Amino acid sequence: MNVIDSGNVAAATAVKLAKADVIAAYPITPQTPLTEKLSQMIDEGEMDAEYVAVESEHSALAVCIGAASAGVRAFTATSANGLLYMSEQVHWAAGARLPLVMCVVNRGVGAPWTVWNDHQDSISQRDAGWIQIYVKDHQEIMDTTIKAFRLAEEVSIPVMVCYDGYYLSHTYMPYDVPEQEKVDQFLPPYHYKHTLTPEAPENLNSVTMPDTRKDIRGDAAPCYMDIRYNLHDEMIQSIEKFEAIDSAFQEIFERGGNPVVTPYRMDDAEHVVVAMGTLANQFKVVIDRIREESGIKVGVLAINLYRPFPIDYIIKALEGRKGVVVYEKALSYGNQGALFGDVKSALYPCEKRPVIQNHIIGLGGREIKTDTLYETLIASCRKADENSGITDTPNWVGLQTVEPTAAER
Amino acid sequence: MSSDIIEIRWHGRGGMGAITAAKLVAEGAFLSGYGGAIMAPTFGTERRGAPVHTSLKISKEKINDLSPIETPDIVVVLDHMIMSEVDVTAGLKPGGMVVLNTPKSLEKSKINGYRVAVAHVNEIALESGLRKGIVNTGIIGAFAKATGLVDIDVLSDCIEREFAGKRAKENAAAAKTTYERTQVEE
CATH class of the missing domain: 3.40.50.970 (Thiamin diphosphate (ThDP)-binding fold, Pyr/PP domains)
Known part of the structure; x- marks a missing residue:
């Protein structure tokens, strides 16, 4: 309905x-x-x-x-x-x-x-x-x-x-x-195999030792680091699970697809915007206009699944492009945008690494004008084309009372 | 902004129900074949009585740009007194429509460079059996008459559903009567 x-x-x-x-x-x-x-x-x-x-x-x-x-x-x-x-x-x-x-x-x-x-x-x-x-x-x-x-x-x-x-x-x-x-x-009913009941008492999440030791049955029990490795490993495996769940969803509801990352006009794109949330959809409008008005071949890659970080998807989508521009609404203070750092790190092993730039935008609801996205993206594409003036520091878009100091890294 | 999106800004006061009015028009538009209908209130300083506004964009296609409206095609004003506090025509496209709830005549309400539509919604609402000051359903009738974007019967149905158990018939009647009595500048 x-x-x-x-x-x-x-x-x-x-x-x-x-x-x-x-x-x-x-x-x-x-x-x-x-x-x-x-x-x-x-x-x-x-x-x-x-x-x-x-x-x-x-x-x-x-x-x-x-x-x-x-x-x-x-x-x-x-x-x-x-x-x-x-x-x-x-x-x-x-x-x-x-x-x-x-x-x-x-x-x-x-x-x-x-x-x-x-x-x-x-x-x-x-x-x-x-x-x-x-x-x-x-x-x-x-x-x-x-x-x-x-x-x-x-x-x-x-x-x-x-x-x-x-x-x-x-x-x-x-x-x-x-x-x-x-x-x-x-969605089948929830079933938890360690459900706490008086009939089957269990000891969950108690203190683990740095090294493994035998449990009450005499089996080697995983300890903290092993348990944490499992979390990491199974989190990475959950990317495939998410794909499978999306396929199952599509079969029943006839919508979905691209649950991990969503590409838009990526086929011939020389430049790609990477963004998350509504900002990625706003960029669809922006790049439609850029393609029509300036002929720059640019696409959008929306990151839907941020953790686990879909490294293989990022490489597949971005390797060999001329430029990648990451727009984001958060940062690791004193360093750079968190998403930017993640994308850059994913692309490091690639032979054909794109030029990559970072824009911080919309913090605390600062208005994100479609025209501003249009102008900053065109400028970023031109910089990437010329491969000049590229810095590894984030560019703050839309500051009103302070001037950003020149990037000197 | 893409030209196939119709942008409508609603001005009211906190508590007047401008958001409900815009939402009802969004529903009516959606039911009339506008697949894209986005209603985004402006936030942060809502206080009863203070001027507030809300943005409504409608389009045949899905709307991906959720940024606030800067250059509306239509402005709807639920209380003409707001015009002494807020520049309601800010950014309004040349020749754009201003829909006003006012006791003043169309002649006395004209605004240079724009088309104006007027109705005395407060009076009509009282006649329709609503409490004093309930104007957010009547104004929908004025909007329908002035713009012709959404059929008044579709909107009237939306109003009856929204206000089920809360003077639904009276609210729908306020919209219909306002529709009939709205004067629109040629």
Whole structure:
């Protein structure tokens, strides 16, 4: 059924369709309407779940960790400082291999306070061991959230579905709401093989020694480093799983494809923009115009799956291009854009490495004008063509009261 | 901005329901074959009574550019008094349409360089059985008459669904009566 509604309502509806049993969340702008909607649906009997009102985000995720350990499907959502407040539990959920799903409604991190969008909140958690998926519109919020439960449960790794605050959370646009029957067909009930019950007590996530030792059955038990290796290894394997899950989704719902990265006008592109979230879709409009008006052959590569980082996909898409321009709404302070660093590192082994440039844009909701993207991208393509004036430092687009100092690296 | 996207900016005050009005028009447009309909409120300083605005873009195709509207084709003003506080025609394309809720006549509401449509929505809403100051459904009728973009019957159905149990008939009637009484500059 087609509806027009906000991204937050799309996310809440997806969680309802996924039949999450426990919701625990603490309200924070711009996530609030998502959890309000869930609590309303539960209150009105439209959704059969328990809503646990908590006093903080740390407790919200702790409740979800407890619920998933007790064998039920759990969901939470947050933004910005709320995500950071739960950070200790974020790492715990990954290490404990609990298949939670969390929507991160992306917002800039204080101080100073901002309620507006950028990606610094979820990017700051990129090394926690969660799968991170960035979506671009409401249909993707809906579909990816449903897929996320299946992915998390198949690989026993929690998944963050990240979507842009305001640009998606509070914006209304059309999307299809899948039928419950089909979602049930796609997403089997949650089954946790280590479900905590009094009948089968288990000791989970207790202190591990630096080196292996025998467990109570006399078998060599994995210790901390081995357990962490498994997380890393199985996270990388989850790329294939995500592809397979997307194929299964396509068979039932007749939409999807390119779940890991989404190419746009890439076939003959000499230059490629790399971006995540709504920014990648905005660039479709920009490069259509650039191709028409200046003849520069440029395409867009949207990174949907950011963790695990799809290195092979990046190489396949970008090796041999003249230029790659990474636009992003977050950075590793004192270094450069996190995505830029990741893309550059992925391309290092390539024989034909493109010239690669980095733009930081839209922090704390600073307006991202389509004209600005147009102008900066053309300039970046020209620089790459001439291979001059390229620096390894990020270029801050749209500063208003400060002038960037000349890059001197 | 791509020329096949129609951009409409809605000006109201916090609590007036400009966002609901824009959302209803988005729904009506979508049901009428506009596959792309994006309604994006501006955020951050919403307070009851303070001027707010919201952006609506409609297009036959999916809309990928979610950036705010800079050069609207149409501006809808839910309260004419806002015009003394906010430049509602900022960026409005030459010859663009301004839809006004005002007690003033069309003659007295003209704005140089633009087309104006007026209706006294406050009065019509009261006549239709709504509480004082409920103008966000009536203004939809004025929008429909002034622009011809979405059929008033489609919009009226959207209003009845949205306000189910909350004076749905009265809200739909306000839109229809306003549609009939809206005066549009030639």
